Amino acid sequence: MLISKLPPHVDIVIVGGGPVGALLAQRLYASGHDALLVEAKSSIGNDPRALAIAYASQQSLAASQLWADSLAATPITQVHVSQAGTLGRTVLNADELDLPMLGSVVKYQNLAQYALDQLSTGPARLALASKVTHIQRLARFAQLTLATPSGEQKISCRLVILADGGQLLNQLPEIRQTIKSYEQHAVLATLTPKQPHKGIAFERFADDGPLALLPTGNDYTLVWTQTPEQAAARLTLSDADFIAEVEQRFADRVAGFAAVTGRASWPLALKTVNSVVGQRVVLIGNAAQTLHPVAGQGLNLGLRDATTLADVLAATPARELGEAASLARYAKLRSRDAGLVTVVTDQLITLFDSSSLPLKHARSLGLLAMDQCAWLRRGFAERMVYGAR
Template sequence: MLINTLPQHIDIVIVGGGPVGALLAQRLVSSGHDALLVEAKHSVGKDPRALAIAYASSQTLAANDLWDESLGATPITQVHVSQAGTLGRTELNAAELDLPMLGSVVKYEKLAQYAFDQLSNSAARLALGAKVTQIQRLARFAQLTLETDLGEQKISCRLVILADGGHLLAQFKDIQQTVKSYEQHAVLATLTPKHPHQGIAFERFADDGPLALLPTGTDYTLVWTQTPEQAAARLTLPDADFIAEVEQRFSDRVSGFTAVSGRASWPLALKTVNSIVGQRVVLIGNAAQTLHPVAGQGLNLGLRDAATLADVLAATPARELGEASSLARYAKLRARDAGLVTAVTDSLISLFDSPSLPLKHARSLGLLAMDQCGWLRRGFAERMVYGAR
């Protein structure tokens, strides 16, 4: 439910009203915990991103009333992975996993707005336009200072959960964030294909950066990793020239495009922390880790954070919320999945960024080996759908 007056005390405060925070809020209410989600914005702003949501993630969202057909998600039934200039390629298929789809592509703006709408009409408490400016943590509780339409307000709680991207981490002495710049920008665009995409997504490793094509409605969303200088140049190209450059890198893998729109770019970096838990605080989603978009795993990893934390807290009595033993259990449960996905994503960038000819041929052989080994191909696809279990 949408509230205008903040309580003076509550057991759990979730900071950040995106899909990750919304999932956790829904789950906590269903387990009987007293929780409040606070979001600095009053509404979802414009956001051009399209996200690949793994099938398992969409099922989790649907089970908590955060996903339905009104989102207009586009199914991905096949992912074609290849390297430009070599024979290396492989295909991941939903049928091999006995699934109706590997995942879906949805506009972030639509998913975030749907989460706002659902929380506003559910038992979960939601406060919009409430920006957390300070978190003071003591032995038995934490106190949050918030800027609201009614002025500065304070809330005390047993546990603070950050799902906001980590903007408040600088206030904590027991958690340090490391930022690794990739010296790259992601160029985003909408491309209209000459022929229907048939639910096929593409990941193409070109010599000047990887490109992904995500089926979005009847179009494709392009995510193209470039140097900052290349990204700036590509944003100003005439439409025909931009399309020609994309077609050149995909060679004959796709049939071509008739139009391009919505070009934008943003810088890419890997953000990690030395611990996802601290005194009276837990980090989930982008607060815990921000990944390169190359494998499309960022939001999926965050949703698994939220689901696992919800399970841990469901088994935690209210008086023990925020205690070190409970938080340590959550950190242990998330270590393998988060660590592996982060390492694989980061390694892909390093592996495919080298221009070395021997390494290029080795990458090609790796893709061909995966294509020929069904168990290897299925294992990789399962990790993309379910994470490291």
């Protein structure tokens, strides 16, 4: 339900109206909590990213009316992982997990706008164009100052949940953010394959950076990790030369590409915090961690943050919202999954960034071992779909 005037008090304020915040808002309404989601934008702007949504994440969104056929998501039935210049490869299949798909690829812009539209017309409360500028926290409640279309407004609450970005972290002295620059950019492009992709996604570790191909409609979305200098050079290539360079790195893994459009790039960094909870505040999604796009776990991790927090708060009486014991319970439940996924994603970049020949052969043997060991392959696929449980 879209509101134009903020109430003076609610029990819970969610800051950030992306899919993570929207999922939590829907879940909190279903559990009977007095919650309000505030989003600084009035609508989702143009965003070229396509994201891989794990099957478990898709089911969570669907259960909260945030997933629909109109999103035109493309199923991923198989993921082909390989290393250029070696025999190392492994293939993850949905059939091995008895699932209809490992996940789906959806345009972020479509998913985020659909989520806002659902909240606007549903019972959960939503305030758009309302930017939190200041957080003041006291023993029993927090007070937020917001810039809104009708001017500055204040609202008090028992619990503040930061679900999008980390711009307010400098107002939380007990929470410290660490930023690790990878000194890399992600090159994004849409590639039209010469043959149907059949729902197969690719992760290719080339000598000059990993490449991912995500089936998106009839096309592929390319995410290619490069140095800033290489990324700038790739953007200036002719379409034919760009396609030739991508095809060279995939060798005979794909049949080739007929066209390329929509090239862009953005810098990559790992952002983590020393604690996801503080005095009357919880961090989830990109506020808690921002990951490298390799393995496509960033949004999925955030959605699991939202579902776990919703479960904790559903069992928390209103008078105990924001209390240290409840927040500590959430932090403990999320520590294993968030910690493991963050470390594995970071180490993948470190491991495959080295050009050492012995290490390259060791990586190849590791991929071959996974391909030959069904239990190892299934375990890895389960982590990608469900997280660390």
